[in-house]
Amino acid sequence: MTQNHDPAMLAKAETLTEALPYLQRYAGKTFVVKYGGHAMGDPDLAQDFAEDIVLLKAVGINPVVVHGGGPQIGRMLKALGIESQFVDGLRVTDKQTAEVAEMVLAGAINKELVSWIARAGGKAIGISGKDGGMVIARKVQSKKAPKAIAGDDGEALLVDLGFVGEPARIDTTVIDTIVGAGMIPVIAPIGVGEDGETYNINADTMAGSIAAALGASRLFLLTDVPGVLDKDKNLLTDLRPADIARLAEDGTISGGMIPKLETCVHAVEAGCEATVVLDGRVPHAMLLEIFTAKGAGTLIRA
Numbered sequence: 318m319t320q321n322h323d324p325a326m327l328a329k330a331e332t333l334t335e336a337l338p339y340l341q342r343y344a345g346k347t348f349v350v351k352y353g354g355h356a357m358g359d360p361d362l363a364q365d366f367a368e369d370i371v372l373l374k375a376v377g378i379n380p381v382v383v384h385g386g387g388p389q390i391g392r393m394l395k396a397l398g399i400e401s402q403f404v405d406g407l408r409v410t411d412k413q414t415a416e417v418a419e420m421v422l423a424g425a426i427n428k429e430l431v432s433w434i435a436r437a438g439g440k441a442i443g444i445s446g447k448d449g450g451m452v453i454a455r456k457v458q459s460k461k462a463p464k465a466i467a468g469d470d471g472e473a474l475l476v477d478l479g480f481v482g483e484p485a486r487i488d489t490t491v492i493d494t495i496v497g498a499g500m501i502p503v504i505a506p507i508g509v510g511e512d513g514e515t516y517n518i519n520a521d522t523m524a525g526s527i528a529a530a531l532g533a534s535r536l537f538l539l540t541d542v543p544g545v546l547d548k549d550k551n552l553l554t555d556l557r558p559a560d561i562a563r564l565a566e567d568g569t570i571s572g573g574m575i576p577k578l579e580t581c582v583h584a585v586e587a588g589c590e591a592t593v594v595l596d597g598r599v600p601h602a603m604l605l606e607i608f609t610a611k612g613a614g615t616l617i618r619a
Contacts, residue, residue, distance in 0.1 A: 482516025
């Protein structure tokens, strides 16, 4: 008897077959995922992201989510009539701004992501770097201000960034406990200093430090670009730290991509197996990168 086979169903079966070696390879591994950019403001993409995270957990991978929230902080500051100044992409953060940042990051955004994951059938716990002493932060040193801000002699002034920090020490006990209980940690990029002060931390930097501390198999930075592009706008799929240094030197990469790639290099040199920069605006881009031979972004490894 002749059977009719639905091509769409066969394609789905072939996709699962293609994914099998990757499912076997990554079972039991830890993936740190930095979620941010415009994808955070799109409900459909947020739902896709939550479903991807729940799927990773269901197939035996341990996802750890670190999220940003710069645009949301900016909107809240504007609503409160608080002006912002940026130096090298970092927001100058006084005490009042730090309080607003913590409210938005550790409150509204963090719990919204937990809710999205719950709707997708997962169990997540929202925390910040302050919980359980997970992230001890140090103050980011003063940065040179843009040329528009200069002293009487025309030299750029050093600007105190205020309560902007970077991870000095990571204690993974809280993360390990949450993962061991079968749940998904969702982490806001807030840390506490030795002085007891609260510090706002760049989400890429936070994710990189956590990935290194966990010895993660992968660190994913979801961005608003397809990955690292060459001068002809072609995607570069596989890079080493030496390649990144060369691309920065000849101007192929510039602007906000440079600190992202510095985070990637730091992570792989400090214990993370590999990092991936990919477009968070593409539905299920992370799954395409993980479970297909072609991939979907730029892989950086030591």
